[in-house]
Amino acid sequence: MEHRTDTTEVVNFWGIPRSLWRTGVLIVFFALVLLGFFLSLTKGSSQITLNQIIDILSNPGDSPQSQIIWNIRMPRTIVGALVGVNLSLAGAILQAVMRNPLADPHIIGISSGAGLAGVAIMILFPEMEMLLTPVAFVGAMSAAVIIYILAWKNGIKPVRIILAGVAVSAFLGAGISGLMIFFSDRVHGALMWMVGGLAARSWPHVHIILPYAIIGLLLAFCAASYLNVLQLGDEMARGLGVNVEVTRILCTALAALLAASSVSVVGLLGFVGLIVPHAARLLVGSDYRFLLPSAALLGAATVTLSDTFARVILAPVELPVGIIMAFLGAPFFLFLLRREI
Amino acid sequence: MTIIDVKNLCVSINDKPIVKNLSFVIPEHQLTAIIGPNGCGKSTTLKAISRILPYTGEITFKNKNTKSFSHKEFARSLAVLTQSPQAPTDITVYDLVEMGRFPYRSFLGRQTEEDKHYVHWALEQTGMLEMRHRLLSTLSGGERQRAWIAMALAQNPEVLFLDEPTTYLDICHQLEIMQLLERLNKELGLTVVMVLHDLNHTLQYTNHVIVIKQGELVCEGNPKDVVDKELLRKVYSVLADEFACSNGLRALLPVDLIKQ
Numbered sequence: 001m002e003h004r005t006d007t008t009e010v011v012n013f014w015g016i017p018r019s020l021w022r023t024g025v026l027i028v029f030f031a032l033v034l035l036g037f038f039l040s041l042t043k044g045s046s047q048i049t050l051n052q053i054i055d056i057l058s059n060p061g062d063s064p065q066s067q068i069i070w071n072i073r074m075p076r077t078i079v080g081a082l083v084g085v086n087l088s089l090a091g092a093i094l095q096a097v098m099r100n101p102l103a104d105p106h107i108i109g110i111s112s113g114a115g116l117a118g119v120a121i122m123i124l125f126p127e128m129e130m131l132l133t134p135v136a137f138v139g140a141m142s143a144a145v146i147i148y149i150l151a152w153k154n155g156i157k158p159v160r161i162i163l164a165g166v167a168v169s170a171f172l173g174a175g176i177s178g179l180m181i182f183f184s185d186r187v188h189g190a191l192m193w194m195v196g197g198l199a200a201r202s203w204p205h206v207h208i209i210l211p212y213a214i215i216g217l218l219l220a221f222c223a224a225s226y227l228n229v230l231q232l233g234d235e236m237a238r239g240l241g242v243n244v245e246v247t248r249i250l251c252t253a254l255a256a257l258l259a260a261s262s263v264s265v266v267g268l269l270g271f272v273g274l275i276v277p278h279a280a281r282l283l284v285g286s287d288y289r290f291l292l293p294s295a296a297l298l299g300a301a302t303v304t305l306s307d308t309f310a311r312v313i314l315a316p317v318e319l320p321v322g323i324i325m326a327f328l329g330a331p332f333f334l335f336l337l338r339r340e341i
Numbered sequence: 342m343t344i345i346d347v348k349n350l351c352v353s354i355n356d357k358p359i360v361k362n363l364s365f366v367i368p369e370h371q372l373t374a375i376i377g378p379n380g381c382g383k384s385t386t387l388k389a390i391s392r393i394l395p396y397t398g399e400i401t402f403k404n405k406n407t408k409s410f411s412h413k414e415f416a417r418s419l420a421v422l423t424q425s426p427q428a429p430t431d432i433t434v435y436d437l438v439e440m441g442r443f444p445y446r447s448f449l450g451r452q453t454e455e456d457k458h459y460v461h462w463a464l465e466q467t468g469m470l471e472m473r474h475r476l477l478s479t480l481s482g483g484e485r486q487r488a489w490i491a492m493a494l495a496q497n498p499e500v501l502f503l504d505e506p507t508t509y510l511d512i513c514h515q516l517e518i519m520q521l522l523e524r525l526n527k528e529l530g531l532t533v534v535m536v537l538h539d540l541n542h543t544l545q546y547t548n549h550v551i552v553i554k555q556g557e558l559v560c561e562g563n564p565k566d567v568v569d570k571e572l573l574r575k576v577y578s579v580l581a582d583e584f585a586c587s588n589g590l591r592a593l594l595p596v597d598l599i600k601q
Contacts, residue, residue, distance in 0.1 A: 010433055010474055010475070010476060018433075222448060222449060225443065225446065228440065229440055229443055231427075231428065231429050232426060232427065232428055232440065233423075233426060233427045235388070235393050235421075235423045235426070236421075236422075236423060236426045236427075238391075238392065238393045238412075239391060239393060239416065239420065239421035239422075239423070240416050240440060240441070240443045240444060240496070241411075241412045241413035241414075241415065241416030241417070241443060241444035242412065242443070243412050285429075285431040286429040286430075286431055286432070287429075287431075287432070287436060
């Protein structure tokens, strides 16, 4: 990525100093978030212009357009953006904690833990739906702990984490399938949830995910310097005064919380936590003080843009955004496999 | 003066005892070498004292049990450089050295003027100031090792532990690192403890040596008295010749294995 120079700041391929480049990338990502909001609010079965949106935002009336913006598109866009932020942060944190470039809440099975817990609530105890987020969190955390214990043998080896994650994920996936087959009469909601989609997400969903997103964002930025030191390996991190085990557990819990809050709102939306932190890492480097904010912004932009695309590509049929993410994510995963491992 | 006192140190890895009932002292403001054959427990001993590995026994730092230090407090007193440590490929020397200030940061702490001062000082001491904006991955082996030593110095420790600091370096860069450590010891009074393979480096640069074989102490003392061809025969089963160097010190050249 960077070229060698002697006394001046590191410059990238085009000769741009690193700090300037990083600031520029953050600005571009922020612009992408604005673009995502703009497209998500304007595009759809009813086209609404930017001027109309500005009118509606400053002076909400009772017009049909205002109803569409306030009750449908705005909450859906906000949920998409927050889910993008949470999943991207969870992925970025897990990649440092597990010391594995392929760690992502979906791949290593944390999402499946949240998924099984969530499907169980939806199918077995539909009257307790307000417990969905905490229960999904417990599911995610349990899955993380199980993977960690299975992969632990005199330290953490990246390959063992992935293998343990795949095994746990398959096991929990079987649980989800089992529930769906035994209770096939109640399965319609759960099925959409399995793919991950933003259809009919509204203000209650914003209220569910917002507190977790804010807490997660604040804690993630506090954790940045710890995550940086963890990248030097367990022994050096210990030598620098990091309580490695406690830091790992707390950061994994934070990632599980972020992932679980997303899963409880949009279902098993895969690949966001893998693609976004990597794309951000390719552009701003592996310093978590810059990587975390970049990943958060890029995550919000990716999900809102993908969801808009999913809504308009086959209109009037609406695809779940999870399908778009998988189409983007699977080739990207292969690209990473060839590049890094 | 003793700065670290190790009593009855035992370390097991996978229930296999690696270090068995080791007791020795590390003198303050000296260069100490830990030597012994492969697998004798040198690195394990170093890691146990620096609290990287769990152990039984009692280790005191300035008469205070090391287990009573907080993690960060301990990292401010003792810096450790493990063998071939890893770092992200896109990290700059400056960012790496800045991580040495981690033990001085509070949970939300930002970089202070004091941090900047010590980072600058550590870069200066190791001759890395000019290269501070270079990527670590573009440096030569010797430069990279100096960058890591700068990171450890930025911790402003009283004791610096190094695990085979000259491995994979050519003889010129080996001497450069040894002379850097010698200078840091003389000028700053830094206590340096290192695992070494090269017995001639031990003779040339250190003034205290701890010899370990199969997890047990063979002897400790001044290398001029302790490290000789008799020790090579006993500890390494190697027959060696002794030579007098132009600086008045002794050099050892292994010439044959001793068949048992």
